Amino acid sequence: MEKQTITIYDVAREASVSMATVSRVVNGNPNVKPATRKKVLEVIDRLDYRPNAVARGLASKKTTTVGVIIPDVTNIYFSSLARGIDDVATMYKYNIILANSDENGQKELQVLNTLLAKQVDGIIFMGNQISTNMRSEFARSKTPIVLAGSVDSDEEIASVNIDYIAAVEEAVSTLIRHGNKRVAFVTGNMDQPINGLYRLNGYKKALAKAGLPFDEKLVFETEYSYKAGEAIWPEIKATDATAAVVGDDELAIGLLNGAGDDNAKFPDDFEIITSNDSKLTEMSRPKMSSITQPLYDIGAVAMRLLTKLMNKEEIENQTILLPYGIVERGTTK
Amino acid sequence: MEKQTITIYDVAREASVSMATVSRVVNGNPNVKPATRKKVLEVIDRLDYRPNAVARGLASKKTTTVGVIIPDVTNIYFSSLARGIDDVATMYKYNIILANSDENGQKELQVLNTLLAKQVDGIIFMGNQISTNMRSEFARSKTPIVLAGSVDSDEEIASVNIDYIAAVEEAVSTLIRHGNKRVAFVTGNMDQPINGLYRLNGYKKALAKAGLPFDEKLVFETEYSYKAGEAIWPEIKATDATAAVVGDDELAIGLLNGAGDDNAKFPDDFEIITSNDSKLTEMSRPKMSSITQPLYDIGAVAMRLLTKLMNKEEIENQTILLPYGIVERGTTK
DNA sequence: CTGTTAGCGCCTTCAG
């Protein structure tokens, strides 16, 4: 009365061939006479046989599933990447094991281990901190890994991103060109290279290019959330900043609304350029000006790259930079 | 030079015990003398042995992974549920294979099949249409299934939801109490029971209770997207509706902004109550009044229910209804 | 083109 599974052996018997032959037709091996192929296919259909992927995985050492470590699916930035990943994965017959990490080193390590235990063929990692532990685990396991929307300052690990430095520099330059002498830099954890290194550098470069001084008081470190954005407005208001580049769209909308609720007028009183151009940017009023980046494509390209790695193809360039841009909507003059 | 895996056998040899014993300690079987357990554990640690989940799955017929079919991770409503699912899954040592279906029957079936091929221990299904094909597949496979935020009008399949009928009825009644005689009903595909049956019924009940006539002209069927919301405003404006209940938050924000851009004032000119109380509702200006429902919990409870099913525990009630409410924010008087 | 034969790495009786 247990879940009665029908195996390759049953098919073989019914079709009067060996299981090897059945295996061949199931795997599309051309070395099968059309007639017997047809016969086997019929039996497969009649018995409603479905190959057991686990057994296959054990025998072939390939599971056709990849692990995806994501900070939080609930964040539109990451879920957009995830969607791209899944679509391309499906295209290449892979499935995705999704695991939320909250960018918590402990959890990331934990998750990485169970993913490896499950013998995933590859891993896509999102999250901006690559801890030393992670790095060594990555190195030790022979499992291919690609970072999506996450930088590895050492460029040892394959990754797909945009040029954060240049993008932020351009965003800040735009703000400066609009007449802002004091531009706030608002983003997440500065320990993460994407913030503390890349984005901050872009910010400083723009300042330098315009002959403007860098002032630590204009740097705001917080978390990526709507609430955090609302909460930080008073602090920004207390400075003489007249504009801000913001590292996350939810954070930016929080800031926008916090300021709006405080009667600030956009873009006259204050200008904002956010970073991810997620669909949230079109939902606010005014709509948000933003650095544009192809979120879906970052995920898609990362997955595509991973398939190549899993396939042991030669890769010319491990770190891919996708094009970015700046779109000016309602929060800039 | 291949990926050098160390197996249970290596551990057994190093610890001078049989692989059966190693298996026992790995699986927490109590029938192992503390001393030998300790010895084995040491070797495991030293060799950095990691049990192969695929082999384990084949031998034990349990993969400790569940499949999650989701319309689109990018939709905040579904990703909120997904987060609840993943957290509880992790809590119970399960992993999640996430697959986007776009609520496309074809894809759903496709995905269901590969999920079953991968021998998932259970499935959580999101998406509002349970096609006949799906239903028969569900029935045929002995794999436990739970619907999350998705109704099965026959109540044959386990599910976790809120009482959509009552919730919409209350929302519409609220609008009527505010003086609106003409309330628009705006939602997604009416072929889906959640819309065409449950929500619509709630809408009609509220109308009936207030002695108001049902008018098909006030029923707007569209898709769950921001754009669709913006696009439908002109149509609604062309009627004499003064308020609307909307089936999805993105759709509602689109409507709100579409109307706002057309100089409609909320809540004086028009009132809106949306349905999901996702974090988007706090991001709009004015903030959106909404039916409240515990998104995260719906996912979490669904996953919890699934663990019971997978564990063959007796279930008292297959269809769980979680509490809902109405929160009035800026889009209602 | 097709069948035979070994495993893949682990769990699970069944003895001892």
Next chain:
DNA sequence: CTGAAGGCGCTAACAG
């Protein structure tokens, strides 16, 4: 409490 032995369902040489 521990070891031996037989699969789980399928792939992958290796013969023919």
